[in-house]
Amino acid sequence: MDTEFNWQNCWYPVVFVEDLPKRKPYAFSLYNEPMVLFRNEKGDLACAADRCPHRAARLSDGHLIDGKLECLYHGWQFNAAGECTRIPQLAPDKKIPATACLKSHVVVECQGMVWVWVGAPDLAAIADIPSIVALDNPDVISVDYTIDLPYDQTYLIENVIDVAHIHIAHHGLRGGGHRDYALPLEFDILEDSVKGIRATYRSIGLNQNRDEAKTGTAHLDFIAPNLISYTSKYQKSELIAGLALYSIPLAKGKCRLLYRKYSNFYSWRERIKPKWLDHWNQNEILQQDMALIIGQYSEIERSQQNAKDLWLPIKSSDTLVIHYRKWLDKYAAATPFYRGYATHKTVPHLSDQHPYDVFSIHTQNCTSCLRAYRFTKQLQKIVIALILILLPLLFVFAGAAYSHVILFSYLGLVLMTWVTQKIRLRFE
Numbered sequence: 001m002d003t004e005f006n007w008q009n010c011w012y013p014v015v016f017v018e019d020l021p022k023r024k025p026y027a028f029s030l031y032n033e034p035m036v037l038f039r040n041e042k043g044d045l046a047c048a049a050d051r052c053p054h055r056a057a058r059l060s061d062g063h064l065i066d067g068k069l070e071c072l073y074h075g076w077q078f079n080a081a082g083e084c085t086r087i088p089q090l091a092p093d094k095k096i097p098a099t100a101c102l103k104s105h106v107v108v109e110c111q112g113m114v115w116v117w118v119g120a121p122d123l124a125a126i127a128d129i130p131s132i133v134a135l136d137n138p139d140v141i142s143v144d145y146t147i148d149l150p151y152d153q154t155y156l157i158e159n160v161i162d163v164a165h166i167h168i169a170h171h172g173l174r175g176g177g178h179r180d181y182a183l184p185l186e187f188d189i190l191e192d193s194v195k196g197i198r199a200t201y202r203s204i205g206l207n208q209n210r211d212e213a214k215t216g217t218a219h220l221d222f223i224a225p226n227l228i229s230y231t232s233k234y235q236k237s238e239l240i241a242g243l244a245l246y247s248i249p250l251a252k253g254k255c256r257l258l259y260r261k262y263s264n265f266y267s268w269r270e271r272i273k274p275k276w277l278d279h280w281n282q283n284e285i286l287q288q289d290m291a292l293i294i295g296q297y298s299e300i301e302r303s304q305q306n307a308k309d310l311w312l313p314i315k316s317s318d319t320l321v322i323h324y325r326k327w328l329d330k331y332a333a334a335t336p337f338y339r340g341y342a343t344h345k346t347v348p349h350l351s352d353q354h355p356y357d358v359f360s361i362h363t364q365n366c367t368s369c370l371r372a373y374r375f376t377k378q379l380q381k382i383v384i385a386l387i388l389i390l391l392p393l394l395f396v397f398a399g400a401a402y403s404h405v406i407l408f409s410y411l412g413l414v415l416m417t418w419v420t421q422k423i424r425l426r427f428e
């Protein structure tokens, strides 16, 4: 029987393929280890340590030339296998040193996400990626969203496994809950092993008129170490809906959530809605959580006590949270850092350096929001330029028959400036 989770021999989700820059190297980290992703000339992905073997510059600061990653400092080039293919300053009669290579990792694309394996390469099996079977159904549509958060991954997982907080912490928000329905929950733990935790819980929600509670049983699985999967069961068996919450421990006090909600019965409005509009709502929900977790995290880390000594858990509220933290006690001792229920290992203090603004934690990493943000900024500049052009015309043609047209155009542009400013702020 396994008694320890091997944190290296498992797949880590890094980024949605859609959000990966096509012509630039992409930096990320796993448990504080800096790594770089890039594509070779055929478009194949490569992943390596983000450190130049020459003098340790960050390779992700460099650029791609004919599918080779070139270090910005002295121009050494590396191919997707991590081999050094060019050293501009090397005398023509000298061979490139065999040690001038990068430490490479296995990397694959699966279900629109980039997955990295840092353990033994021969053990990396695609079948072990915790993919969502429903997403292979062509009728199922997923809405993806990603955010970087300023705390340890175990705090994020505790937050997203915690069904009990939804109706209180996210009262009144779309995709949130309603405080009247924060009721006792019933949990059934179906499995608790080194592979994770599988459970069901009785959920309380609102009916369509938002005036009456509806109850139902939902499944919640923790697939170790990076996935929380919610699936609902419907009377009509052809209906599919769920939530896959992937995460990656980026560094001390920093993790990333890769959120996917999926369904085969979205309304036409949901289907045509631009992604960035949906992301505004996700940003709101995650920012509410972030404020709460930063407070909780600071207090737990300040106290230097274990959760077991600080908390007063209630069975009909916290069963899954406690099971998850105990899972860490049992299996996570070898991970670089974690916080369990009765044990912990070098859990970092809250990152003071981490910026909390929406642009830093989401927009800059999201293709859809970044495009909408840039468009809004451009539009705003054009509108302001038109206002400046129209302003003198208002006076010049003050008594003219068509002066009211100029006036209404002017007021329309002022209104547009206000609207674009409001939209801009949602991305910043």
Ligand code: FES
Binding pocket: 052, 053, 054, 055, 056, 057, 071, 072, 073, 074, 075, 076
């Ligand atoms: S540090 Fe990279 S080429 Fe010199």
Ligand SMILES: [Fe+2]
Binding pocket: 275, 276, 279, 362, 363, 366, 367, 368, 369, 370
């Ligand atoms: Fe976005």
